[in-house]
Amino acid sequence: MFDIGVNLTSTQFSKDREKVVKRAREAGVTGILITGTNALESQQAQSLAQQHANYCWSTAGVHPHHASEWSGETAATLRRLTESEQVVAIGECGLDFNRNFSAHDQQEYAFDAQLALAAELAMPVFLHCRDAHTRFVDILKPWLAKLPGAVVHCFTGTRSELEECLALGLSVGITGWVCDERRGLQLRELLPLIPADRLLLETDAPYLLPRDMRPRPPSRRNEPCFLPHIVQQVAAWRGEDAEWLAQQTTKNSRNLFNIT
Template identity: 30%
Template sequence: MTSKDLDALMNCCDNYILIDVGANIINKKFARDVDSVIQRAKDAGVQKIIVPGSSVKSSKEALRLAKFHSGTVYATAGIHPFEAKSWDESQLSALEDILKDTECVGVGECGLDYTKDFSPPEIQKMVFEKQISLACQIKKPVILREKGAYKDVIDLLTKYKDSLPTLVLHSFVGTFEEANSYLQLDNVYIAVSGYLCKDNSFNGIQKLIETGTLPLNRLLIETDSPFLYPNARSSKLTEPVKNAFTQRSIRFLERYCTFQRNEPCSLPVIVEMIAGLLNKPAEEVALATTLNALKVFGLS
């Protein structure tokens, strides 16, 4: 089969309608072909892509990309915990300016990450609280990163619980019990990524989905491109999950994505992983997560 024939096959079938709520397509790995990456995502059924900021600079870059691909790409603006060490007060007003734009739909990626020593925990907490306070004022959703910092994040969210906007827990990798605590907050959604195929803890995201503890109306999907390649051949995936994969989704994954550079066009594989765990049609998962994303981010 020629490359032209393969392209025709990929585009002759009905697509899912999907929204990738976290794709880092301003990463330097996409510098040469971001327009093609966005087009491939559309071909795979990904109608909208939310690009998170991790610093003032990258937040501006995300917004510029959103302006160029208006209606398809949207930005968020925030200071990643790894960038907290460089904080100064001028950054808060800079973030406010970016967040005034209608194509900037959320605050973040912000939060706490104690797994790597890029920024001291106390500095991380200070910068995170400033962004939570800002989000409470402007009423835009928060893209929340938490790794190894569950108690401190819960403590801070509890402090602001009466005024918190919607929270999106980015690429959750914590335990079943931790997720349960987050879900006790009515305005929390959990974004599921290709980490699904790495989780063999028997107490993490797979269990959360299989048991229905994470209901479809609180679930979002993301690729976290260029990271977290959803390895459809992983030995950690069960037979029901592997049987849920379609040839079309696998072709997009294996033709355009690698462990070194994942793309938003891999999102259908994540939908099918979730469908396999739930024993539900992938179309049902796609519809639910898309409606959730439209609601959370105020998209049309």
């Protein structure tokens, strides 16, 4: 199993990061992609990945929440980080018109700039889209032919949005959101529509703890060691064998991010 989305730089892991990685290994998780969300955390993510070489890798990017921080210096930092073998994708980048922590024009500018960087460096992109699908596609589409690959991380959109993402050739990341009986039912119904070779799985830890875990973890913090639960549930809802799905999604992850 490969977890393509872990926010290991989060302060929620500050007291036990090593144990978190150890628990992931013991649970059968064979690889972790650490998410970079701004210049500083992208540097921290690369450093953590380096400490766990050949088990952890990282992304380098600016999340739309931090788009107002975008600058030439930020771009230079990301470019420098991509020289490291641990950094395998540009992102997390995209648009978030739900919480609007940065203005729409700032988000769009930073997103386009990161797509340009990824295209120049021939690197895949780790994408974020929330309540911004139409504009997201408008900005992304012209760059797709120049990118080696892309995944829409933590997909929670509609059927029509999923179909458009798939038509564009994007991979789709599914989290424990799908295990939520309040918010995940619509997404659960869409799971069979995702081709097996385009599906990737992730925890987005420490966020999105699967609500249907029994017994419930004593903490509300999610961890990559809970990825097996997500694999089991997604496999059941897709009508597939869990072990096979774990192997297939791991293959997909390694292929997308060119991890050998």
